[in-house]
Amino acid sequence: MTESQIAENFHRIREEIKAAELKSGRKEGSVRLCAVSKFHPVDAVKSALKANQFLFGENRVQEAYGKFNELNDRRAELHIIGQLQSNKVKKAVEIASCIQSVDRESLLEEIEKQAAKLEKNICIFFEYHTAEDSKSGYGDEDSLFVSLENFSMGLYPHIMPVGLMTMAPFSQDEKLVRQSFVKLRNLKETVNQKFSNLPITELSMGMSGDFSLAIEEGSTMVRVGTALFGERDYP
Numbered sequence: 708m709t710e711s712q713i714a715e716n717f718h719r720i721r722e723e724i725k726a727a728e729l730k731s732g733r734k735e736g737s738v739r740l741c742a743v744s745k746f747h748p749v750d751a752v753k754s755a756l757k758a759n760q761f762l763f764g765e766n767r768v769q770e771a772y773g774k775f776n777e778l779n780d781r782r783a784e785l786h787i788i789g790q791l792q793s794n795k796v797k798k799a800v801e802i803a804s805c806i807q808s809v810d811r812e813s814l815l816e817e818i819e820k821q822a823a824k825l826e827k828n829i830c831i832f833f834e835y836h837t838a839e840d841s842k843s844g845y846g847d848e849d850s851l852f853v854s855l856e857n858f859s860m861g862l863y864p865h866i867m868p869v870g871l872m873t874m875a876p877f878s879q880d881e882k883l884v885r886q887s888f889v890k891l892r893n894l895k896e897t898v899n900q901k902f903s904n905l906p907i908t909e910l911s912m913g914m915s916g917d918f919s920l921a922i923e924e925g926s927t928m929v930r931v932g933t934a935l936f937g938e939r940d941y942p
């Protein structure tokens with residue numbers, strides 16, 4: 708995709724985000740756009756930067772590490788959004804400001820260990836499983852609450868938990884997709900009541916096919932790839 712096509716896409720998606728914000732009585736500019744650049748070359752990221760996009764999402768640490776080190780632009784902020792193996796945490800903590808795909812307690816232990824070594828603070832989202840299609844995320848509230856309890860007790864001083872993340876089912880059935888978003892929003896309410904000392908304010912939900920719905924249901928961050936950068940070439 709050319710630089711001007713990418714610029715056009717950003718313009719269009721920003722307009723759609725604004726429309727969804729207004730439609731649902733949300734404040735304009737209250738939803739952050741995370742541009743998912745996975746499987747797209749570093750030139751796509753450069754085009755996005757020219758369109759004043761500074762937040763990016765990547766699934767694979769190895770790919771992101773190469774791409775963002777090559778880019779070497781301090782304005783770019785990176786979130787890891789894909790399932791993360793423990794042996795990739797060190798590199799993830801090095802390059803990312805945030806890990807959105809935290810799905811288990813042992814991952815938090817490893818993130819804390821690596822962040823402490825690098826003397827770096829990192830933010831995280833808890834990924835929660837709200838729909839059958841996706842395999843990732845905490846699968847039940849109890850295991851999520853154990854992790855939150857550990858934060859409350861101060862176990863992870865280098866990690867700031869900021870929100871919840873989910874993937875809705877890939878379905879044309881709007882009701883089904885909404886259900887998934889509503890589930891996450893309700894879970895956030897529960898978490899805020901139970902753990903009022905923790906700053907869990909963000910809801911990362913909504914992708915190319917469903918971000919307008921997600922915004923209507925309370926999303927504060929949408930993760931959009933295909934609608935900005937085009938179809939991905941999977942190797």
Ligand SMILES: *Cc1c(COP(=O)(O)O)cnc(C)c1O
Nearest residue numbers: 743788914915916930931932933
């Ligand atoms: C790939 C991916 C996205 C972006 O998906 P699109 O449909 O291309 O917008 C968002 N979130 C996660 C977790 C992803 O893996």
